[in-house]
Amino acid sequence: xxxxxxxxxxxxxxxxxxxxxxxxxxxxxxxxxxxxxxxxxxxxxxxxxxxxxxxxxxxxxxxxxxxxxxxxxxxxxxxxxxxxxxxxxxxxxxxxxxxxxxxxxxxxxxxxxxxxxxxxxxxxxxxxxxxxxxxxxxxxxxxxxxxxxxxxxxxxxxxxxxxxxxxxxxxxxxxxxxxxxxxxxxxxxxxxxxxxxxxxxxxxxxxxxxxxxxxxxxxxxxxxxxxxxxxxxxxxxxxxxxxxxxxxxxxxxxxxxxxxxxxxxxxxxxxxxxxxxxxxxxxxxxxxxxxxxxxxxxxxxxxxxxxxxxxxxxxxxxxxxxxxxxxxxxxxxxxxxxxxxxxxxxxxxxxxxxxxxxxxxxxxxxxxxxxxxxxxxxxxxxxxxxxxxxxxxxxxxxxxxxxxxxxxxxxxxxxxxxxxxxxxxxxxxxxxxxxxxxxxxxxxxxxxxxxxxxxxxxxxxxxxxxxx
Amino acid sequence: xxxxxxxxxxxxxxxxxxxxxxxxxxxxxxxxxxxxxxxxxxxxxxxxxxxxxxxxxxxxxxxxxxxxxxxxxxxxxxxxxxxxxxxxxxxxxxxxxxxxxxxxxxxxxxxxxxxxxxxxxxxxxxxxxxxxxxxxxxxx
Numbered sequence: 001x002x003x004x005x006x007x008x009x010x011x012x013x014x015x016x017x018x019x020x021x022x023x024x025x026x027x028x029x030x031x032x033x034x035x036x037x038x039x040x041x042x043x044x045x046x047x048x049x050x051x052x053x054x055x056x057x058x059x060x061x062x063x064x065x066x067x068x069x070x071x072x073x074x075x076x077x078x079x080x081x082x083x084x085x086x087x088x089x090x091x092x093x094x095x096x097x098x099x100x101x102x103x104x105x106x107x108x109x110x111x112x113x114x115x116x117x118x119x120x121x122x123x124x125x126x127x128x129x130x131x132x133x134x135x136x137x138x139x140x141x142x143x144x145x146x147x148x149x150x151x152x153x154x155x156x157x158x159x160x161x162x163x164x165x166x167x168x169x170x171x172x173x174x175x176x177x178x179x180x181x182x183x184x185x186x187x188x189x190x191x192x193x194x195x196x197x198x199x200x201x202x203x204x205x206x207x208x209x210x211x212x213x214x215x216x217x218x219x220x221x222x223x224x225x226x227x228x229x230x231x232x233x234x235x236x237x238x239x240x241x242x243x244x245x246x247x248x249x250x251x252x253x254x255x256x257x258x259x260x261x262x263x264x265x266x267x268x269x270x271x272x273x274x275x276x277x278x279x280x281x282x283x284x285x286x287x288x289x290x291x292x293x294x295x296x297x298x299x300x301x302x303x304x305x306x307x308x309x310x311x312x313x314x315x316x317x318x319x320x321x322x323x324x325x326x327x328x329x330x331x332x333x334x335x336x337x338x339x340x341x342x343x344x345x346x347x348x349x350x351x352x353x354x355x356x357x358x359x360x361x362x363x364x365x366x367x368x369x370x371x372x373x374x375x376x377x378x379x380x381x382x383x384x385x386x387x388x389x390x391x392x393x394x395x396x397x398x399x400x401x402x403x404x405x406x407x408x409x410x411x412x413x414x415x416x417x418x419x420x421x422x423x424x425x426x427x428x429x430x431x432x433x434x435x436x437x438x439x440x441x442x443x444x445x446x447x448x449x450x451x452x453x454x455x456x457x458x459x460x461x462x463x464x465x466x467x468x
Numbered sequence: 469x470x471x472x473x474x475x476x477x478x479x480x481x482x483x484x485x486x487x488x489x490x491x492x493x494x495x496x497x498x499x500x501x502x503x504x505x506x507x508x509x510x511x512x513x514x515x516x517x518x519x520x521x522x523x524x525x526x527x528x529x530x531x532x533x534x535x536x537x538x539x540x541x542x543x544x545x546x547x548x549x550x551x552x553x554x555x556x557x558x559x560x561x562x563x564x565x566x567x568x569x570x571x572x573x574x575x576x577x578x579x580x581x582x583x584x585x586x587x588x589x590x591x592x593x594x595x596x597x598x599x600x601x602x603x604x605x606x607x608x
Binding site (some may be wrong): 155159290354356358360361363368369372399 | 472488491492495497500502503509516527535596608
């Protein structure tokens with residue numbers, strides 16, 4: 001499953017066309033209205049998609065497939081380092097010691113491991129410092145979830161400056177892991193594979209086309225759900241046999257849960273929201289300045305936080321409890337910036353730029369005209385938001401038409417009234433004929449035209465979208 | 469004028485939780501028009517404050533938003549009690565909101581001052597016992 005490089009709108013959800021039934025579930029669930037069904041198949045509009053994975057979750061036919069790398073990528077490198085997300089630990093029952101998982105990763109074929117949770121503690125420390133120095137610019141919004149950044153950059157331009165400009169834990173982990181591996185082995189950077197074991201496909205897009213930095217140090221992203229069963233036979237619970245590898249505390253491992261990031265910030269005035277629909281509401285309210293007195297806003301696109309990612313196995317809420325149990329007797333934090341000289345810079349190098357993908361036209365004047373047409377069309381549609389046209393709402397159909405990507409007849413109600421209108425005209429003409437007055441050449445021509453039009457319109461019934 | 473769009477919103481006077489729907493709708497339209505985020509922010513905040521005021525003091529009303537290529541004009545018209553002393557009402561912290569409204573976090577006396585601060589022009593036309601019409605303009 002290869003993915004395009006360097007596309008700023010690249011996404012990690014793919015349509016398995018053979019499974020797609022052309023139903024309207026995905027278009028209804030997509031929080032950014034990025035999916036349409038045309039010609040009986042769904043298609044995703046790249047620039048609107050924020051990689052939240054909601055369509056993967058809700059497609060009843062499993063036609064939305066997350067994109068990620070197969071575990072065989074470890075054969076592409078001389079030396080590989082696994083970066084397990086803390087949510088990996090929460091997949092296992094009765095896990096008493098993180099070393100059990102880390103040792104199993106080595107047995108699976110990785111040459112070394114570096115815990116993302118260790119880097120998360122450095123991110124927490126850097127965040128605490130940054131917030132303290134910039135208290136007059138609060139609230140800050142967490143930037144660890146790539147879908148949140150993508151959502152903000154297309155929908156909430158005024159909130160871009162509130163994003164915490166600090167690298168995500170996995171990026172910091174990748175940077176440290178590569179530097180350590182180079183030092184240890186003497187290999188060139190490209191001979192070392194830094195492989196993230198991820199709870200979500202959103203990180204796949206991130207690794208290929210990161211926001212906030214130019215290049216990611218992550219080489220490949222594999223799925224927790226692929227690695228999980230392969231580790232089971234290698235998991236030895238006899239702790240005396242384990243190499244001591246784990247090096248993270250409660251703060252770092254806690255990042256897997258919603259509320260985990262703020263837990264490491266030691267601030268009192270925070271908001272932690274999870275689930276894409278909930279975070280959309282929070283962002284709206286933040287944009288309208290309806291929320292006051294906040295220092296930090298943690299947002300996770302998945303319910304429950306990263307443990308709720310689409311590449312995980314365990315129920316998100318059970319996984320949250322397991323994380324808490326695992327970290328109960330851990331020290332608060334085991335990693336400190338001063339002990340990690342490998343990481344030279346914790347901050348973003350690039351600004352995230354607003355991408356006005358929802359703008360109708362290229363200029364304000366053009367957009368104004370287009371919106372006026374959108375309003376006219378919306379008034380003509382029944383307002384049922386039935387989705388039969390393949391767009392999620394009547395309003396989005398109107399926008400698609402104005403953008404030249406759909407036609408008014410895609411609306412089954414508009415089509416029906418056009419057909420009724422043509423039938424009436426045909427009837428009126430033939431009534432005259434029946435009454436004894438023969439049709440003039442002109443009327444005959446008109447009748448034929450109406451019949452042709454009616455046939456065309458009727459032909460478009462049955463398979464949505466074929467009229468285009 | 470040809471190049472303008474007009475949107476009308478009826479503001480329900482009974483429901484606090486719905487105040488903000490109209491400003492949210494306008495905000496989304498402005499984003500689709502490619503209006504600068506600063507102008508969007510100003511419009512959304514001023515209009516939201518206006519909506520809240522209409523719900524708290526005037527049992528609702530009508531908001532007409534006109535978008536042209538030079539400005540966004542919001543006309544908020546209600547048939548509420550009117551404002552007896554505009555100068556006083558414009559003072560930060562002055563509020564006539566009822567106690568139960570204040571307990572919800574509204575009525576801090578920042579509504580009108582914020583509306584003035586976030587718009588480029590504001591005009592208040594009020595008759596005690598008949599109603600208030602506030603016209604606000606954000607330049608583009």
